[in-house]
Amino acid sequence: DAKTTQPNSMESNEEEPVHLPCNHSTISGTDYIHWYRQLPSQGPEYVIHGLTSNVNNRMASLAIAEDRKSSTLILHRATLRDAAVYYCILRGPNYGGATNKLIFGTGTLLAVQP
């Protein structure tokens, strides 16, 4: 499985943008880039995913480098509730009739200061 590398921790101020980087230099052509986050004492939750193009949803934006060897999760205005561990995960395509597990690496612990 292709590996991802993220900084162990980052800090941000409330209401400021946050850019969380992820390196995945061995990504294959069919790997999707997923981001999940885990708030304290909760199960992980889906944030966003993409393949080649930048993606936006109500939670965040995902910027994918042209060579796909790195990506950045962007939280446009951090809130205290965004303090969590953020995981960047590569997943191959899922075909009907099979499951597709998440392989969690060491994510980034984001601290948000008021």
Next chain:
Amino acid sequence: AAGVIQSPRHLIKEKRETATLKCYPIPRHDTVYWYQQGPGQDPQFLISFYEKMQSDKGSIPDRFSAQQFSDYHSELNMSSLELGDSALYFCASSLGLAGGPFQETQYFGPGTRLLVL
């Protein structure tokens, strides 16, 4: 919206005892995943089921077994418990699709915290 339900939320057992963790997926979801998260560690995949059949297996000890029932709920059975089994156990559910390829989102439950004394 309905979420994944796990029970019990907390469980305390003695060494060598057995434990059963239950997971009720989001309605209409046919896929269940189990993950284990030790203290200070990242979640690790244990086992998954699609349409009541085991689909994938991770680093799950032989002392553990699991199944998915006709109503799609799943149970993780753990026997001969060891101190090292103390962890958070998460269940996640998703909706599989025929054909493919696709990328499904996994929805996680709140977890069961197991403490083995």
